[in-house]
Amino acid sequence: MTLETRLLTISGVSKAYGEVIALDDVSFEIKQNEFFALLGPSGCGKTTLLRSIAGFEDPDAGAITILGSESPTPINLLSLPPNKRPVNLMFQSYALFPHMNVRKNIMYGLQREGLSKDEIAQRVEEVLVTTGLTDKASVRPAQLSGGQRQRVALARAIVNRPPLLLLGEPLSALDRKVRAEMQIELKRLQHEVGITFVVVTHDQEEAMSMADRIAVMHEGRVQQIADPVTLYAQPANVFVADFIGSGSLLHGVAGQGSFSAYGSTFHCHNPDQIAGSAVLVLRPEEVRITGAEPAENPLMVGSIIETHFYGGSSSTTVRVPGVENPIVASHPGAPLYTVGDQVGLSWNPQSAVLLQVQP
Amino acid sequence: MHKIGWLRVPLVATYAFLYIPIAVLVVMSFNASKNPFTWTGFSTKWYSALFDNELIRQGFINTMIVAVGATIFATILGTLLAIGVARYFRSAVVEAYSLAPAIIPDLVLAIGLLAFFALVGVTLSLFSVLLAHVVFGMAFVSAVVIARIGQTDSSLEEASRDLGASATTTFFRITLPSLAPGIIAGALLVFTLSLDEFVVAYFTNGPATPTLPIVIYSMVRFGVTPEINALAALLLLVSFTIVISAQRITRLTDAV
Numbered sequence A: 001m002t003l004e005t006r007l008l009t010i011s012g013v014s015k016a017y018g019e020v021i022a023l024d025d026v027s028f029e030i031k032q033n034e035f036f037a038l039l040g041p042s043g044c045g046k047t048t049l050l051r052s053i054a055g056f057e058d059p060d061a062g063a064i065t066i067l068g069s070e071s072p073t074p075i076n077l078l079s080l081p082p083n084k085r086p087v088n089l090m091f092q093s094y095a096l097f098p099h100m101n102v103r104k105n106i107m108y109g110l111q112r113e114g115l116s117k118d119e120i121a122q123r124v125e126e127v128l129v130t131t132g133l134t135d136k137a138s139v140r141p142a143q144l145s146g147g148q149r150q151r152v153a154l155a156r157a158i159v160n161r162p163p164l165l166l167l168g169e170p171l172s173a174l175d176r177k178v179r180a181e182m183q184i185e186l187k188r189l190q191h192e193v194g195i196t197f198v199v200v201t202h203d204q205e206e207a208m209s210m211a212d213r214i215a216v217m218h219e220g221r222v223q224q225i226a227d228p229v230t231l232y233a234q235p236a237n238v239f240v241a242d243f244i245g246s247g248s249l250l251h252g253v254a255g256q257g258s259f260s261a262y263g264s265t266f267h268c269h270n271p272d273q274i275a276g277s278a279v280l281v282l283r284p285e286e287v288r289i290t291g292a293e294p295a296e297n298p299l300m301v302g303s304i305i306e307t308h309f310y311g312g313s314s315s316t317t318v319r320v321p322g323v324e325n326p327i328v329a330s331h332p333g334a335p336l337y338t339v340g341d342q343v344g345l346s347w348n349p350q351s352a353v354l355l356q357v358q359p
Numbered sequence B: 001m002h003k004i005g006w007l008r009v010p011l012v013a014t015y016a017f018l019y020i021p022i023a024v025l026v027v028m029s030f031n032a033s034k035n036p037f038t039w040t041g042f043s044t045k046w047y048s049a050l051f052d053n054e055l056i057r058q059g060f061i062n063t064m065i066v067a068v069g070a071t072i073f074a075t076i077l078g079t080l081l082a083i084g085v086a087r088y089f090r091s092a093v094v095e096a097y098s099l100a101p102a103i104i105p106d107l108v109l110a111i112g113l114l115a116f117f118a119l120v121g122v123t124l125s126l127f128s129v130l131l132a133h134v135v136f137g138m139a140f141v142s143a144v145v146i147a148r149i150g151q152t153d154s155s156l157e158e159a160s161r162d163l164g165a166s167a168t169t170t171f172f173r174i175t176l177p178s179l180a181p182g183i184i185a186g187a188l189l190v191f192t193l194s195l196d197e198f199v200v201a202y203f204t205n206g207p208a209t210p211t212l213p214i215v216i217y218s219m220v221r222f223g224v225t226p227e228i229n230a231l232a233a234l235l236l237l238v239s240f241t242i243v244i245s246a247q248r249i250t251r252l253t254d255a256v
Helices: A046-054 A102-112 A117-130 A146-158 A176-193 A204-210 A228-233 A238-243 B002-028 B045-052 B054-088 B092-103 B106-120 B126-151 B155-162 B167-195 B199-204 B212-220 B226-253
Strands: A006-017 A020-031 A035-039 A061-067 A074-076 A087-090 A164-168 A196-201 A213-218 A221-226 A248-255 A258-261 A264-267 A276-282 A288-291 A300-309 A313-319 A327-332 A342-346 A353-356
Touching: A006 A046, A006 A196, A020 A046, A020 A061, A020 A196, A020 A213, A020 A221, A035 A046, A035 A204, A046 A087, A046 A164, A046 A196, A087 A146, A087 B155, A102 A117, A102 A146, A117 A146, A117 A176, A146 A164, A146 A176, A176 A196, A176 A204, A196 A204, A204 A228, A213 A228, A213 A238, A221 A228, A221 A238, A238 A248, A238 A276, A238 A353, A258 A276, A288 A327, A313 A342, B002 B226, B045 B054, B045 B226, B054 B092, B054 B126, B054 B167, B054 B212, B092 B126, B106 B126, B106 B199, B126 B167, B126 B199, B155 B167, B167 B226, B199 B212, B212 B226
Parallel strands: A035 A196, A035 A213, A087 A164, A164 A196
Antiparallel strands: A006 A020, A006 A061, A061 A074, A213 A221, A248 A258, A248 A276, A258 A264, A276 A353, A288 A342, A300 A313, A300 A342, A313 A327
16 A cells, blocks of 8 residues: 555554443554445444544544645644544434525535635535435425435535545435435445545445445454455454354364364365364355255255245255254255255355454 | 314313403403493503503513513523533433522522522612522523423534534534524513513512512502503513414424
């Protein structure tokens, strides 16, 4: 990563609320024009981090710097009050000013910058077109739908052209259909306006579908930062493997090229020389269902407890005697077996990920 | 709905009990007779007599001074109190203390204030009445405004700061307008309460500057005259106008 492309640098940021540690020595960098997601379950510290960047939380330790447009030396964000920081935050509740119409809401930030009337009017018109709100300009927020409010909040946040836009759970208040539309919309807007986006979300599908890179957070720490494909295919630890995507985790003991669990030993790929307590991650699309006969060479044998048909694909849930969690397999087409059938399970030893369990 | 039609009986009875005396009062204020209980013909002479009565006119002026002054001070102080309590104390006890003057009996408040004014050497006058009305008025305003703050999205102010506004700009452009319906409702509440407040005013007033309720009280001691009816009808008109306009303003400014 070269110096020019590094926009935001977070180094050693910690924050505690009494006994509760919200952020524990968090460090990473966000690149220019990147769509970055902070992903994690509620209470993982992602919102605290976002609010620290915006200026509404004061970290106990660490530094956050941003590359300004005027000078090559980074600006120390933590020394500035929220209104002086070159970042904008789109709030989860949208925080639209109820006593102002859409145009006045969008104008608010530009007026604070002291721009001329003509320039303000022109930029508001532009952003109204970009977000498709031209015919709603003189309507108050209370009369808008959830999706429209979200657009207004977005328009208000991008009209100032901040180098960095923070979005706190931007889609959580929308219903499923609108949410899917807005995901595409957000991605399109990000390309169009050329602003770096940092999105906070607890929805892994949302993060995976929108973000260029994702930081997975848990208990105030960054667990892994990677692009969506790497996160899925090469999770750094058991938490990431469990949180990202669906899949079955088998608990056992790793040895040289092998993995022992539930009284059986499987051949497995172990590039990191993991030893001792370990977890084998089986992604549903990597698990094959075969007949239960020994001739089929199944790695495990169990009985089907559930099948689901989604139109183009199906998922089959198998309970293996002795294994605590059922194993899920997915495949194209209709289910080949019915509930109660005895089946064999197998997978490619090269594709199943083995992870060390931290003591 | 039809099955519970009999529930309308207590409803109608309650309204009748409440409004018939008021209706009688208004009708009798247009009675030509000097006797307030027998109708002899329509006349507005009691209204002109009212305006000629120096004592009532002075009382009305005194009351307006107190009511307007108390409304201004109580609204400003009560709003600041509400914002302070809601933002800096997440304590039910602090909130309860700020609302206490609205809840404790008028008589207790009146005697307490009288004793306090005597202690600190404040001469009893319209000014001391005004101060006393600010005390309970402030509590009513802060009660209404605290409720309003509870309904307002707390991230509005953060959004304003995030968009580049200073703390001062945020207060005047975002905080006050979003609380406006509550502030206006509180102000009108104080005005109408102060307008006909008797107990506290009676205790904390000097002898030279009676407010309207005190003037009426001293007149009624010698019997209800049609003049009093006319005065009451006018007060009713003022109160109704204020309450109705309050509701209209609240609805206009309330976008949520």
